Amino acid sequence: MSAPAQVRRKLRLGVLATAVTAVLALLCCVGGAGAFLLTELGDEKKDPASAGPGCNIGQRVSVTGSMPRMAEYGDGQLRNAAVIIKVGQDMKIPARGWVVALATAMQESRLRNLANSGVPSSLALPHEGVGSDHDSLGLFQQRPGWGSVEQRLTPAYATRKFYEKMVRVPNWEQRPLTVVAQKVQVSAFPDAYAKHEELAGRIVDALAGGAARTVRIAGRAVCDAARGARIAASGWTAPLPGGIVSGFRTAERPSHNGVDLAAVKRTKIHAAATGRVLVARCDPDHSGRRDCNRDGWPGKGGCGWFVDILHAGGYITRYCHMIEQPYVVPGQMVQAGDVIGSSGTSGNSSGPHLHFEVHVDGDRSSRGAIDPVPFMRQRGAPVSDAG
Template sequence: MNAPPDSTPRRKLRLGVLATALTAVLALLCCVGGAGAFFLTELGNEEKDGAALDSGCNLGRRVNITGEMPRFAEYGEGQLRNAAVIIKVGQDRKVPARGWVIALATAMQESALRNLANSTVPASLGLPHEGVGSDHDSLGLFQQRPGWGSVEERMTPSYAAGKFYDKMIKVPDWEQRPLTVVAQRVQVSAFPDAYAKHEELAGRIVDALAGGAARTVQIAGRAVCDAARGARIAASGWTAPLAGGIVSGFRTAERPSHNGVDLAAGKRTPIHAASAGRVLVARCDPDHSGRRDCDRDGWPGKGGCGWFVDILHAGGYITRYCHMIERPHVVPGQMVTAGQVIGLSGTSGNSSGPHLHFEVHVDSDRSSRGAINPVQFMRERGAAISGSE
């Protein structure tokens, strides 16, 4: 429980923790509120308008490539049918849903989900296509070059998707690595960082076409809904930072300046990065008196986030992790993978008990203006925070 760093208005807050189902043990925790403005522009913002998604997670649903397509402002019906083909090939090959998201994001960058020909394709072949690409020898949804197959093969969406998956699954630890890293290992693009900006929308398209599949995680070789936490990464690329239940909610009536949620955790519980990204901040937040003395337990009214980390993710999302027990295990500028341990829980800063204060911000805005409710955000990505507000 904390409040974003560099803020002035702060107040003491009290929380209750349910220790067991039989005996209610009250543990008091305190956090702070408010945050100073700090804006970033790297990675930009993912487009947020789009289709109505499945509210549930239907693991038995097969994608329908001939039926009615959902509506997305960014893509037309033909492009979404191509997306459906990519997903179907992944389903047929039993590739985990994380692979479908990676494949879609790659095709979104390479061709905008259009089956592109080029100026060298003879018209006499009569190959159906949806435009002419700018690269003289690259073809199809993934803009594959001659080494990937014949002209006819590369212009066949199912073949092109299959060749992408063939190479993708050979990338070591591809399910845990950042999407842009995996896509680049397959494509060897001149713009290796460009794929990341499509990840959010690719996940939403997978959800719309395949029954919420981006919310699944692989456990013992089987897909399970809404169980991404710790080292388990959902197909969306997200995971819960730890398994503790919520002991104080987002901007409640009692705590309107509480810009995150507090998760129960004993001292030295590993804290995992919620998604791949770049560390923006990893330091001790000064208390009300301006002191940086985070190497001891905090107390109510002390002020400050204690040892904390901010991470910038694709789509302009920022996650914040407060009250660590010691210096974070990461440094500013470091790239982290989803599920990577970034520190250990504690009670430094404005706190009266061990826990993790967790925030999510949008639009690359670290201030309170960018904060949103992490509960709904994480649930939509299959990384539901356990417990209830």
């Protein structure tokens, strides 16, 4: 091939790769979190600048392939998780449903297909242990009304029955996982499911290409777009749509334990996930005054009107500088996306914005603070314009 022909070929390939990359970015993860770079040979490579796992909406889960290594569960348990996801995919259940189903099975059976002492030995049905309940069977510990012994010990059947009942729960995609799981299971321990939501989302991401980071928009799944009333399959949403104007513990502000999000006054602030309000009050300034009903200024001190919310997994989110008293009170349960206040500039502030923090291990102090940017992106609810 002549030199001019080689140049023309490379130019055509470069234009094609650019066009395909742009289309994929529009269809999936805007901002590069799950975008792909196409080489001349057509290979797909994850963008090395991406934060967190990729997001491949169309990826089908493999039940027979190799399973990822996880500290919490073994190969057999993850294969059962893959069955739960595959059935959901076959039934065209949104990814949020897979997270709900997984968390339920994690609580009921630790993702094991459990028999019980009441199963006749003559049936010789395959199972992975004996449960403690004399008439509950399978991944979801379903009782006789759910089907025969053979059916309830068939993971795909048990999962389908769970989904069939789940989708009849009104507004199930917007409601807290615990509420939906309890409506289906009618458990004696209705609050136990929530503690598995975090890990269930991670398993969905690992087995189904980051699907827990998707949100339903106009009937289709979109990556990394959970904001306001839109909730990602992980159960999280961005508190407001503004971009970052000040980062986490920067060189200039090493004690800045969150990020500042751009927002004009009275922008609605949404709870980032379902949880219980711990604090909703005016934070005292450096002089000890609780003086939040007016604009603050740099150096005043304090968070102004603020809210702390405790979520499943021991996570705490904090929302500072509200314009007026928060719309929630301590002890109140809120759902992801609920409006908890309006942005302002009370407390130690140079202008209207939302100061947003994420803490781990139930630690409200600076020791528990982590960078919200990668945390929220991994949950499909990025707190930046790029998301």
